[in-house]
Amino acid sequence: MKRSTSRAADQLDWQRDAACRGERAAAFYPPLKPEAKAERLARERIAKAICHACPVRVECLEHAVVHDERYGIWGGLTDVERRHLPRSA
Numbered sequence: 852m853k854r855s856t857s858r859a860a861d862q863l864d865w866q867r868d869a870a871c872r873g874e875r876a877a878a879f880y881p882p883l884k885p886e887a888k889a890e891r892l893a894r895e896r897i898a899k900a901i902c903h904a905c906p907v908r909v910e911c912l913e914h915a916v917v918h919d920e921r922y923g924i925w926g927g928l929t930d931v932e933r934r935h936l937p938r939s940a
């Protein structure tokens with residue numbers, strides 16, 4: 852499963868069904884070393900394809916928005932894409 856500081860203390864039922872569990876999690880966060888744009892786009896494509904087939908995509912995205920997850924791909928969206936989501940009043 853993806854790593855997250857907030858998830859450690861906030862284990863939720865939907866996470867058990869996450870398609871990003873296990874070794875696939877590496878695609879969801881940038882590596883520690885510098886990453887070229889082409890590498891980033893390729894990595895994000897892989898992660899988004901996993902999200903596209905994930906049964907808990909809606910719950911995941913909602914969690915990321917509510918908890919203001921700043922890094923990684925959640926619910927099929929990058930951090931930049933999540934920042935551009937419309938906010939409810």
Ligand code: SF4
Pocket residue numbers: 853869870871872879901902903905906907908909911912924925926927
């Ligand atoms: S939507 Fe994507 S990031 Fe969220 S649990 Fe599913 S596979 Fe993981």
